[in-house]
Amino acid sequence: MSHSVPSPQPLAFTMGDACGIGPEILAKLWAAESPQGLVIGCPAVMARAVVTVGQTGGFAVQQRPHVVALSNPDDWRSLTTGQMGVWAPPGLPSDLIDAPLGRVDRRAGLAAAACIRAAVSLAQDGGVAGIVTAPLHKEALAEAGEPYPGHTELLQAEGAPPGQPPAPVRMMLMNDQLKTVLVTIHVSLRQAIEQVTFEAVLETIEITHRSALQWGLKQPRIAVAGLNPHAGEGGLFGDEELRIIGPAIEAARRAGIQAMGPLAPDTVFMRARHAPPEHPGEFDVVVAMYHDQGLIPVKYMGLDHGVNVTLGLPFVRTSPDHGTAFDLAGTGRADPSSLIQAMRMAQVLISGQGSGG
Structure with missing residues (x-):
């Protein structure tokens, strides 16, 4: 992925679940990259994370970021190299620091949602150039009374202009070799x-095409996976490809989109994998029908460099492709690589300089 020119506005990094590894990988990111941005979260939790990582050798003493509590987000402009500005948004529980590490806690869910809402508001007002989200925990979000199963749905709802319905969005997981966009996400199989409809498949292809143009691809090659084994084998193993997916692909092609399929899901990801010069990908991105169909191939290549991108939002949002890793919380051992890649991808998307592959 290419680097980009700095934006005049900062990136907003949301802290994620305070009981997980989000604060610690943010501390490591700041030590390694000293990004142009601010953390939306709890200054006390972030200060604890910096101490934890420092005590366990997560970074050298001279790299240790200094947490600065910001009175308002604009104060990031006065920060100097090595300082991590942390702004506590409205709705942050006052006793968040007491939430135990490595466990689901309602306070952490409340805080994670408050951070997201504040970040979206800043993005909508032009106060930040984009949002990079550290992992939250879906159970904590539910315990906090949030009606959204995850980041994507919360961002979609909060990103809608006042009085207008939420824009359709899609989840893309990507690394340097493979990009996958999902028709359906956090629902049962x-x-x-049931949600694989003509409209949903066509809309996913259209959103993918528009987003790929923004990455810098002039003629995006979009592979569309089938739902059934062998893409239905002509109706022998299911007819969704004949009734739904195939017609949606044809409609996209009539609109000038280079969509291909339905293709056998057990081989399409291998065909799309882009690892030059030995293995140039046949496709730029794969549209998958459901969560695990699309995410297992990307995650199998390794969690360290995967990035989650929400397509269709009116602002840039990326995140690492792993969860809160409660088993690592408080150890200082969590790997920040995926978060660093998420930051870099956000910079690329903001600048409009796509990776082209």
Whole structure:
């Protein structure tokens, strides 16, 4: 992925679940990259994370970031190299620091949602150039009374202009070799199959095409996976490809989109994998029908460099492709590589300089 020219506005990094590894990988990111940005979260939690990482050898003493509590987000402009500006948004529980590490806690869910809402508001007002989200925990979000199963749905709802319905969005998981966009996400497999409709498949292809143009691809090659084994084998193993997916692809092609398929899901990801010069990918991105179909191939290549991108939002949002890793929380051993890649991808998307592959 290419680097980009600095934006006049900062990136907003949301802290994620305070009981997980989000604060610690943010501390490591700041030590390694000293990014142009601010953390939306709890200054006390972030200060604890910096101490934890420092005590466990996560960074050298001279790299240790200094946490600065910001009175308002604009104060990031006065920060100097080595300082991490942390702004506590409205709705942050006052006793968040007491939430135990490595466990689901309602306070952490409340805080994570408050940070997201504040980041979206800043993005909508032009106060930040984009959002990079550290992992939150879906159970904590539910315990906090949030009606959204995850980041994507919360961002979609909060990103809608006042009085207008939320824009359709899609989840893309990517690394340097493979990009996958999902038709359905956080629902049961049975519900996912029911949600694979002509409209949903076509809309996913269209959103993918528009986003790929923004990355800098002039003629995006979009592979569309089938739902059934062998893409239905002509109707022998299911007819969704004949009734739904194939017609949606044809509609996209009539609109000038280079979409291909339905293709056998057990081989399409290998065909799309782009690892030159030995293995140039046949496709730029794969549209998958449901969560695990699309995410297992990307995650199998390794979690360290995967990035989650929400397509269709009116602002840039990326995140690492792993979760809160409660088993690592408080150890200082969590790997920040995926978060660093998420930051770099956000910079690329903001600048409009796509990686082209």
